Amino acid sequence: MDKIVSQFLAQVNARNQNEPEFMQAVTEVAETVIPYIVQQDIYYGQNILLRMVEPERVVSFRVAWIDDNEEIQVNRGYRIEMNSAIGPYKGGLRFHPSVNLSVLKFLAFEQIFKNSLTTLPMGGGKGGSDFNPKGRSDTEVMRFCQSFMTELFRHIGPNRDIPAGDIGVGSREIGYLFGQYKRLKNEFTGVLTGKGVSWGGSLIRPEATGYGVVYFTQQMLDHQNDNLEGKKIVISGSGNVAQFAAEKCIQLGGKVMTLSDSSGYIFDPDGIDEEKLAFIMDLKNVKRGRIHEYAEHYPSASFHSGKKPWEVPCEIALPCATQNELSGKDAELLIKNGCRCVGEGANMPSTPEAITLFVKNKVLFAPGKASNAGGVAVSGLEMAQNSLRYSWTREEVDQRLQTIMKDIHQSCIQFGTEKEQVNYVKGANIAGFVKIADAMLAQGVV
Numbered sequence: 219m220d221k222i223v224s225q226f227l228a229q230v231n232a233r234n235q236n237e238p239e240f241m242q243a244v245t246e247v248a249e250t251v252i253p254y255i256v257q258q259d260i261y262y263g264q265n266i267l268l269r270m271v272e273p274e275r276v277v278s279f280r281v282a283w284i285d286d287n288e289e290i291q292v293n294r295g296y297r298i299e300m301n302s303a304i305g306p307y308k309g310g311l312r313f314h315p316s317v318n319l320s321v322l323k324f325l326a327f328e329q330i331f332k333n334s335l336t337t338l339p340m341g342g343g344k345g346g347s348d349f350n351p352k353g354r355s356d357t358e359v360m361r362f363c364q365s366f367m368t369e370l371f372r373h374i375g376p377n378r379d380i381p382a383g384d385i386g387v388g389s390r391e392i393g394y395l396f397g398q399y400k401r402l403k404n405e406f407t408g409v410l411t412g413k414g415v416s417w418g419g420s421l422i423r424p425e426a427t428g429y430g431v432v433y434f435t436q437q438m439l440d441h442q443n444d445n446l447e448g449k450k451i452v453i454s455g456s457g458n459v460a461q462f463a464a465e466k467c468i469q470l471g472g473k474v475m476t477l478s479d480s481s482g483y484i485f486d487p488d489g490i491d492e493e494k495l496a497f498i499m500d501l502k503n504v505k506r507g508r509i510h511e512y513a514e515h516y517p518s519a520s521f522h523s524g525k526k527p528w529e530v531p532c533e534i535a536l537p538c539a540t541q542n543e544l545s546g547k548d549a550e551l552l553i554k555n556g557c558r559c560v561g562e563g564a565n566m567p568s569t570p571e572a573i574t575l576f577v578k579n580k581v582l583f584a585p586g587k588a589s590n591a592g593g594v595a596v597s598g599l600e601m602a603q604n605s606l607r608y609s610w611t612r613e614e615v616d617q618r619l620q621t622i623m624k625d626i627h628q629s630c631i632q633f634g635t636e637k638e639q640v641n642y643v644k645g646a647n648i649a650g651f652v653k654i655a656d657a658m659l660a661q662g663v664v
């Protein structure tokens with residue numbers, strides 16, 4: 219079996235040189251899905267995984283725009299249309315200086331499995347730019363978004379490809395992108411998700427990824443007759459996902475001890491309560507400040523410059539910042555300090571070494587493609603509401619989100635149980651694969 223997997227990976231690697239993040243994501247899937255494929259007559263010999271790792275289409279384009287000093291800036295924009303077997307391409311846009319083809323292909327590849335797990339009719343895609351919105355004025359961000367959409371608009375549409383937010387793309391950016399799309403097409407359609415509630419957005423969409431991570435974590439604990447009440451929780455990041463993961467943990471009685479950004483983490487031994495979280499939301503979303511300002515405002519807290527929060531003893535860890543933020547060494551430390559459950563809010567935040575350690579030490583480990591699927595699930599619900607020209611209540615959307623997260627957990631149990639242990643990585647990969655593979659087989663050699 220190892221030989222079949224390594225031959226497959228060598229073949230993919232030969233075609234995707236210098237794309238380490240993409241190969242990391244493909245390797246994790248290949249190691250769990252190929253052993254399953256070889257046991258299934260309907261999939262074996264169809265080269266389905268080889269087809270899945272090849273994007274259906276990759277668009278790369280120039281984004282020229284004028285900054286506040288009237289200098290011309292040039293960035294690179296991308297859209298990866300990975301797989302449309304089960305629905306139109308769906309996945310976020312990331313604006314961050316680290317964006318390149320490898321990062322977006324890994325995200326697009328993960329996205330097809332995640333979207334399949336939601337059971338909603340969405341294919342997988344991802345896009346973005348190496349543009350850094352940090353430190354830019356609102357008008358600079360607007361001019362960039364308008365230039366970006368002036369090319370992207372011809373590749374997307376409500377039945378073709380429906381982008382959303384991701385790192386560096388929040389409600390402000392979605393607004394500017396939507397405004398420009400509408401201007402170019404002269405039509406008001408659900409072409410982007412994460413829209414404002416007054417212009418076609420869904421209630422609970424901002425909260426959905428973070429809430430979903432916690433609902434999934436709750437399911438894993440419940441399966442072990444445990445819950446979140448009184449648990450010490452360490453969270454990384456302080457953006458959209460981290461903020462609402464923290465909010466839901468607090469609501470369910472957990473003690474949130476940390477949040478972070480790329481400059482370091484804050485540790486509050488008293489726990490971050492609702493009032494303190496409101497301070498962080500205002501700091502990050504309105505003032506666009508840095509997380510160290512929390513420690514200056516609350517004397518009980520400390521700021522740890524250049525460090526990651528995994529050194530803080532906890533029972534539950536929720537990495538919600540970015541890929542490969544949790545290394546093998548971090549995992550060792552977490553396990554040594556008593557961590558028993560990890561729910562990934564970010565995409566691929568744990569390195570392969572960290573995942574191996576978690577699984578070996580029987581830490582409940584939820585891979586992002588399962589545990590952070592709540593965001594795209596509610597995006598799917600936003601698309602449905604746009605098509606119906608109707609809005610569901612907060613309670614209705616939240617209820618659907620909880621049901622979807624519960625069902626994803628159940629799929630992981632169905633496909634990932636081995637020797638009475640649930641391997642959530644295997645479960646998520648195989649459950650996601652089956653639905654896409656069946657659709658691809660039915661649609662012929664495409």
Ligand code: NDP
Pocket residue numbers: 383384385386387388427455456457458459460478479480481538539540541543563564565590591593594
């Ligand atoms: P935001 O831009 O709102 O926040 C990102 C957070 O992560 C910030 O605190 C940022 O700090 C930190 N961060 C980013 N890059 C790094 C880095 N290289 N090192 C350390 N910290 C970093 O993004 P989101 O919260 O939306 O996304 C977070 C993660 O969740 C991503 O992996 C994303 O793909 C994933 N995700 C998001 C979904 C969504 O609905 N938004 C859906 C599913 C997954 P700083 O401000 O200093 O850069």
